Amino acid sequence: MSTGAVARRLGVSPTTLRSWERRYAIGPARREPGRHRRWTPGDIARLELMCRLTADGVPPAEAARAALGGAPGARGAVASPGPPTSPGGPDALPLGAVRPECRGLSRAAVRLDAPTVAELLEGVLAEDGLVTAWEEVIAPTLHAVGRKWATAGERYVEVEHLLSWQISAALHRIRPLPEPPRSPPVLLACVPGEQHSLPIEALTAVLGQRGVPARMFGAALPAEALHDAVRRTGPHSVVLWAQSRTTADPALARSVAGIEWGLRGARTRPALLLAGPGWGADVPGPRTERLYGLRSGLAVIESLAPPRAGTGAAGAEPFAYGS
The missing domain is CATH 1.10.1240.10 (Methionine synthase domain)
Known part of the structure; x- marks a missing residue:
């Protein structure tokens, strides 16, 4: 097998394999001049043993010595306090x-x-x-x-x-694509008290890849600041993330969904999108939806976004979202 194929099989990077070979001499047993290195089943068995040992907490140098000294495929080169509780050790x-x-x-x-x-x-x-x-x-x-x-x-x-x-x-x-001019953004924030922001960081990044304007405010945005941000940015959608039931606040969600801006007689409200396991199945008001995943959530936001300049509904760029 090639180095890339072995790396994919073991779930490590090719650079890690090359580093192990350089530092600990745990590489292909045979090489042929002028050809790319190839790993035999015995070579791969030694690498698998090294991966198991390092996952058990054995230092890499010691794991390499054990893998090189033990029979290919052997699991017992280093004493273990007991059988592993999951693949890779306790x-x-x-x-x-x-x-x-x-x-x-x-x-x-x-x-x-x-x-x-x-x-x-x-x-x-x-x-x-x-x-x-x-x-x-x-x-x-x-x-x-x-x-x-x-x-x-x-x-x-x-x-x-x-x-x-x-x-x-x-x-x-x-890096995000350039934003289309004069296009209302998506506002993304965690509810007050919520520190877990990675999922909406991922959503912000993929919106940027699609050229969808987004304003990300991160973890634990205070309620007053959230209201001000909605009024100042005039978003077409607001995504509120809550990781737990203790941080999810339906009253806050209702107040955000009720914010209006624009000229009298033509005032606008944002669509409110509740994301995260903290929110219950029920939504707190009209123009409010639940998001249940990155792929499906992206599809919902794209469906709510206004048409881009120069395209109508029929000329909009197609996207494949899956289920």
Whole structure:
């Protein structure tokens, strides 16, 4: 197998494999001059053992020595306190049936290997696009960190913080397209008291990729500031994120949905879009909808946006959203 194919199979980056080969001599056993390196099943078995050991918390140098010294495919090169509770050892995240990239990302996060986390995120964003990368790799890994944190007391808080920071940094590196002139924006904010903003950061980034004007106000925007921002920007839609029932505020949602601006007789109100698990199934008033995911939420916002200059409904740019 090629280095790229092995990296995808193991859920690590090709750069990580090259680094392991350079630092710890854990590379292809055979090479032929003038040809790209190829990994045999025995080579891959050693890499799989090294991945399992590093996920268990074994330092990379020690894991490489054990992988090189043990029989290819052997699992017992280093003593373990007991059988692993999940794939990758007792400290691995409970991912379930996921793409290999999730396992590579989770292993790097548990190791607090920020450069590898950043590289894996850049790779999956470039290869799959933001929406698919979020739904199939980033969000499942974040949920696994949350589940591990919930069952491990104060452990893994540092893993969650490092992973969240790297995801936020990767989203902020996505450059938006130029905004069409005189087009009302989408306003995105967390409700007061809500600190979890990553999902609407992802939504803001994908809106920017589509050239949809967006104004992102981040975590815990005070109610008065939220009202002022709506009046000043005149958005066609307002997205309010609430992660938990304790932060979701239906009264605030109703007040935002009732804000008007414009000339008397032609006043306008925004559509209110409630996002996040904190909101209940019921919506608090007219022109209010629930968003249930990045892909479907993007479709809702696009349907509410006014036609771009020079295009009518029939000439609007088509998008494929899926279910």
